[in-house]
Amino acid sequence: MPIVNRIADFHPDLTRWRRxxxxxxxxxxxxxxxxxxxxxxxxxFGLKVHRGLAGTGLVASLEGKRSGSHTIAxxxxxxxxxxxxxxxxxxxxxxxxxxxxxxxxxxxxxxLGAARYLAETRNFAGTVRFIFxxxxxxxxxxxxxxxxxxxxxxxAEAVFGMHNWPGLPTGTFAVREGPILxxxxxxxxxxxxxxxxxxxxxxGVDPVVAAAQIVSALQTIASRMVSPLDSAVVTVTQIxxxxxxxxxxDEVVLRGTCRSFKPxxxxxxxxxxxxxxxxxxxxxxxxxxxxxxxxxxPTVNSAAETILAADTAADIVGxxxxxxxxxxxxxxxxxxxxxxxxxxxxxxxxxxxxxANLHNPHYDFNDExxxxxxxxxxxxxxxxxx
Ligand code: NI
Numbered sequence: 001m002p003i004v005n006r007i008a009d010f011h012p013d014l015t016r017w018r019r020x021x022x023x024x025x026x027x028x029x030x031x032x033x034x035x036x037x038x039x040x041x042x043x044x045f046g047l048k049v050h051r052g053l054a055g056t057g058l059v060a061s062l063e064g065k066r067s068g069s070h071t072i073a074x075x076x077x078x079x080x081x082x083x084x085x086x087x088x089x090x091x092x093x094x095x096x097x098x099x100x101x102x103x104x105x106x107x108x109x110x111x112l113g114a115a116r117y118l119a120e121t122r123n124f125a126g127t128v129r130f131i132f133x134x135x136x137x138x139x140x141x142x143x144x145x146x147x148x149x150x151x152x153x154x155x156a157e158a159v160f161g162m163h164n165w166p167g168l169p170t171g172t173f174a175v176r177e178g179p180i181l182x183x184x185x186x187x188x189x190x191x192x193x194x195x196x197x198x199x200x201x202x203x204g205v206d207p208v209v210a211a212a213q214i215v216s217a218l219q220t221i222a223s224r225m226v227s228p229l230d231s232a233v234v235t236v237t238q239i240x241x242x243x244x245x246x247x248x249x250d251e252v253v254l255r256g257t258c259r260s261f262k263p264x265x266x267x268x269x270x271x272x273x274x275x276x277x278x279x280x281x282x283x284x285x286x287x288x289x290x291x292x293x294x295x296x297x298p299t300v301n302s303a304a305e306t307i308l309a310a311d312t313a314a315d316i317v318g319x320x321x322x323x324x325x326x327x328x329x330x331x332x333x334x335x336x337x338x339x340x341x342x343x344x345x346x347x348x349x350x351x352x353x354x355x356a357n358l359h360n361p362h363y364d365f366n367d368e369x370x371x372x373x374x375x376x377x378x379x380x381x382x383x384x385x386x
Contacts, residue, residue: 002316004375007117014113014370017041019091021105022365025080025098028135031056034078034108038132041112045119047130050153054144058132059154062118064385068125072384073156074377075338076111077104077136086361102358103164103351106365106373108132110162113374114381124385129154135334140296142334151341158305159344160380161335162373166357168350170368173313173376174326175347177306181299182231182259183266184332188291189214189277191241195250204248208241210286211252214277215239218256221272232269233259233330259330261298299336302343309345312380316372331358349373 007014017037026034035056039049047060056078085092085099093099115130131150135141168174191211196204215236226232234256241252258273260266270292277288301309306324313322326348335346349369356362 003371004117004378006120007113007371007374007378010113010116011371014109014374015367017112018105018109018365018367018370021108022100023091023094025093025095025100025105027080027082027098028137028139028141029055031078031134035132035134038078038108038112042115042130045116047115047119053148053150054134054141056134057141057145059150060115060130061154062115062122062128062130064124064126065122066125068385070126070385071129071156072381073129073131073154073159073342074111074114074380075131075133075142075159075161075335076107077133077141078108079104079135079137079141081137081359083359083361087364099361100365101360101363102137103363103365104136106164106370107162109370110373111377113370114377117374117378118381124382126385128381128385129156138295140334140337143337146337146341156342158384159338159342160305160309161333161338161344161346162376163333163346163348164351164365164369165348166351166355166363167353168348170350170352170366171317171372172321172323172350173310173317173347174323175301175306175310175313175345176324176326176328177301177303179261179298179300180326180328180346181333181336182261182328182330183294183298184296185258185266185270185292185294187256187258187273189254190289191252191254191281191286192289193248193250193286196248198246198248201248205285206248207250207252207286208248210281210284211239211241211254213284214254214280217276217280218273221269221276225268225272226265230265231261231330232265233257234269234273259332261328266294296332296334297336297340299333299346300339301345302339305343305345308384309347309380312383313347313376315379316375347376349376
């Protein structure tokens with residue numbers, strides 16, 4: 001059973017919607033135009049739309065033509081990134097410095113495509129909920145929707161998500177039971193020394209030298225402290241300090257991110273960063289203040305829902321095009337919060353082998369896969385809600 005014919009019929013509409021969204025990217029909690037666009041489409045399909053969860057979030061519910069007591073939720077993300085687009089095609093970003101560089105324009109469109117088809121056919125029993133969430137990138141819009149009562153107001157027994165994946169061939173899916181994406185933490189280390197004249201370093205305490213040694217020493221966490229059979233990333237992404245040539249500054253700020261799958265690795269990493277930063281700084285006469293935040297938990301697929309998702313994907317593209325044992329990524333996803341509340345599955349759909357990577361200024365969602373993703377959603381509903 002390949003792509004749903006009726007969805008293939010409106011592929012040109014899907015492409016037009018996707019490009020319209022791509023041209024008008026909006027970042028965390030500011031997806032007003034996008035939210036209006038989604039609401040307008042859903043209302044055209046005859047769905048009643050609930051707005052306002054997490055600000056710009058939307059939820060629409062649809063009942064099948066057969067009665068049934070089961071309910072599932074499908075979720076798409078709507079936000080863009082603070083990236084300056086370097087594509088020059090007609091649908092390139094019209095908002096300077098903002099870009100749909102993660103394909104959430106495509107995710108939103110695929111779920112709209114499924115909603116349109118399911119509203120026309122309603123060939124299922126029970127209720128499907130369409131969740132369009134804001135602020136997936138960094139700000140946890142999914143978590144905010146949950147805190148504002150998403151699953152109390154709109155109960156569901158399971159929740160499903162999907163992300164496009166550059167490098168994965170067009171026409172393929174990848175999924176796995178258990179953790180598929182990592183926990184995402186951030187840290188900030190303020191290294192405090194004593195400013196002085198650059199020509200008289202002995203009269204001060206140099207936080208630049210201390211910060212440099214802390215950056216080096218942090219590399220030993222993943223290489224020497226975490227079991228070689230476990231996974232961890234500690235990446236320093238920012239170093240801020242100093243203003244001019246001849247002054248040793250008072251302090252230097254380091255920022256970065258940690259990734260892990262297991263709670264014990266996550267905890268050990270946090271402890272090790274603190275111990276190393278304080279120890280190295282202390283040895284050099286400096287001190288450190290540390291801020292550490294656990295932003296997103298790991299994204300963990302439940303067993304039964306992963307089988308349902310993989311079987312559905314196999315219906316669309318064939319068993320040989322579905323990798324049921326995908327290698328997990330150290331990327332992260334705030335869909336993890338929804339999977340913390342309900343069983344469910346997050347599946348990857350190939351965006352093309354040669355596609356630019358996620359978050360790259362040359363990235364673009366592959367319009368060819370719009371009917372594929374929409375068909376996956378539609379068939380998933382028809383498979384689960386029987
Ligand atoms: Ni994304």
